[in-house]
Amino acid sequence: MENPRGLLEIEVSRAFEADRGCPQCYLRDESGRRYIHWTLHEYVNDGSFRARFRDAFGMCPRHWELMIAEDDVLGNAILLEALALQVSNRLREASEMAKGLSASGTTRRKRKRSLDVVLPDVVHRDLCPACRVEITSEDGYLSTMGSMIADGTVDIHTAGSNLCFDHIIKTAKYLPSHLYGNLLQVSSEQTLRMAQDMGRLVDAVRPGVLPSGLAQDALKQVIRALSLPTNQARQ
Numbered sequence: 001m002e003n004p005r006g007l008l009e010i011e012v013s014r015a016f017e018a019d020r021g022c023p024q025c026y027l028r029d030e031s032g033r034r035y036i037h038w039t040l041h042e043y044v045n046d047g048s049f050r051a052r053f054r055d056a057f058g059m060c061p062r063h064w065e066l067m068i069a070e071d072d073v074l075g076n077a078i079l080l081e082a083l084a085l086q087v088s089n090r091l092r093e094a095s096e097m098a099k100g101l102s103a104s105g106t107t108r109r110k111r112k113r114s115l116d117v118v119l120p121d122v123v124h125r126d127l128c129p130a131c132r133v134e135i136t137s138e139d140g141y142l143s144t145m146g147s148m149i150a151d152g153t154v155d156i157h158t159a160g161s162n163l164c165f166d167h168i169i170k171t172a173k174y175l176p177s178h179l180y181g182n183l184l185q186v187s188s189e190q191t192l193r194m195a196q197d198m199g200r201l202v203d204a205v206r207p208g209v210l211p212s213g214l215a216q217d218a219l220k221q222v223i224r225a226l227s228l229p230t231n232q233a234r235q
């Protein structure tokens, strides 16, 4: 039987072979997608999932979209009923608290803080449960890839030319610095090629002309490769 490390190595190798943009983005997104799938089929009534879902006040917009795409109206409706009841109750309680706060002489700063007083669990809510799963699995995949680069199972050239900017940054933790230096060099050269591609696109399209589907794809590819995440920060 394969140990978990072996299984992770197989997944990392397959992600490099899949040729779907950054292999680490692919693995991370897949772990979120698997979680969404199993959530709807197995965990909708599971106590620990329900608690996480409640403490996060539902899911982030990206994962709600995946939930809806699963086409399970019953599962989604069960979760949304619970969320709507929770939100309605909290808004009612907060309304009573807000009315009770002294309105006289409140400064702008005090008013700003009142959200923290009446709805502290919303302000400090937990991360979306699916984002949390993605972050945990990302750590495992990155550390596996780091070992695979170090022992030569993953070619540093392949890694440097396929990883997005975000995952190049995140790989720093998992590689000795001389190898990380090589990885950064490959990535820098790859990004220069993207700049040159964009330069050719700039020359090819006239100003004000909407890009064709092919050009749209090229733009999206560069955006994906260079975007740093903001949506996974604590919401």
Ligand SMILES: [Zn+2]
Binding pocket: 022, 023, 024, 025, 026, 163, 164, 165, 166, 167
């Ligand atoms: Zn990535």
Ligand SMILES: [Zn+2]
Binding pocket: 059, 060, 061, 062, 063, 128, 129, 130, 131, 132
């Ligand atoms: Zn999420």
